[in-house]
Amino acid sequence: MRKVYLDHATTTPLLPEVREAMLPYLGEAFGNPSCIHEWGDAARETMETARTQVAQLIGANTDEVIFTGSGTESNNFAIKGLALAQQNKGKHIVASAIEHFSVLHSAKTLEKWGFELSLVPVDKYGMVDPEDVRKSLRKDTVLVSIMHANSEVGTIEPIQEIAKITKESNAVFHTDAVAAAGTIPVDVKGLGVDALSLAGNQFYGPKGVGALWVRKGVRIIPFLDGGVQERGRRAGTENVPAIAGLGKAAELAEASMTARTEHLTQLRDRLLTELPAAIDHVVVTGHPQHRLPGNASFCVEFIEGEAMLMLLNSQGVAVTSGSACTSRALKASHVLIAIGLPHALAQGSLLFSFGIDNIFQDVDYVLEVLPPIVDRLRQMSPLYAKFTRENKGGK
């Protein structure tokens, strides 16, 4: 059976070159970068090369990059560490309603610690209006966190415009660029942000490694206390093989971004156009233009996402869904609810995220196997039965 992996928003495969770059550090080059002998020197050198590679990907200075254990850790570190470091100036923070849970739940934790949180809404495309950010700012606002791009609906946010607004305030501006960095051009200086999160497994690097960039001069409270690794801001022996892989992945992403984007955009646009043509009552979610190159997200009416996902899986196609049933919390995706979709429609969410190994035949295969799956589930659906009864003779 054909196998088609279309779940790159969740994680990407490791590139062979990245794996090669990691292997020595899983073998003979096992040293601890804190040590001042030969083994330590080798590990440290690799780590600093990786730091430069990551810095170059985002247009940052090398010594401003802190390695972490994941995108989630970077976001926790940023939200809690930046807010706590500025709390003498105020205890108000701002985030968008569609942030990743690692940002939203960190912000909720800060609420428990006495901070106030304002959530900025998004429009039906998942886009933040910079003016809404301006309106939410107060004298005591110390941190604004708006994601660069949303992986669920693919929308790319107007970060530069928001940064211009936050610059006029006392607030530090963090952006969660986990879905963006390594996929679309990200330049911290051009964007005008103060802190930025990224993760390796979003751009063909290893899992379990991420980075937080914090502009020089911006204070942050260390996330893990212990030794002086990462200049005392993130203690713990570094994951050298993963960091080496992250660096290599960053280098490759920067070098091939234009070619990757061109390829992914073609695949994405084909599915975005042809799926709604092949299946009635399908809604495209996310912004029509400002969206991640590999993201094609939909809601299919009258049926539920997990059932579609399972039947697609039985045909060799791997996708993901924001339906309540696929989440452990059993709630429909907060992103889909924030863009104003009714719950029933949000349950029919399907997210296709393309990667560099996908080909046009993969899109054709989806267009071949999905319509009968939708048809089959609709024949089972009481909502579809109700719809067809009510619209009988209507057309």
Next chain:
Amino acid sequence: MPIYSEKVMDHFMNPRNVGEIENPDGMGEVGNPICGDMMTFFIKVKDNRLEDVKFKTFGCGAAIAVSSMVSEMAKGKTLEEAMKITPRSVADELEGLPKQKFHCSNLGAQALNKAIQDYLGRKKKAKGGKQ
């Protein structure tokens, strides 16, 4: 490791008794699309036995498998026997359900029960009308 048992997968991939019964003797609907699952059961009763059971379900793999299993367990049973079907017995027949799915998706027995109550209510009404 797959999250669903082979039995659940079998009932999900090949659900039994999907559909509606025209002029059913009883109908029961439970759940709503907000929580993700919604089930409608239709029954035909003859001599106090469930001659036919059909269902329509909006929901995840577990919800569809549960509906299918309930319809299979109920078919041919007397009303009293069918009313003894519980979420627990359905989950057992399916060789287990994931913990987080037990409550939200396991509405089949409740929907069937509602259909039977609907039938009993109609019967009572019809009798009352005759008197």
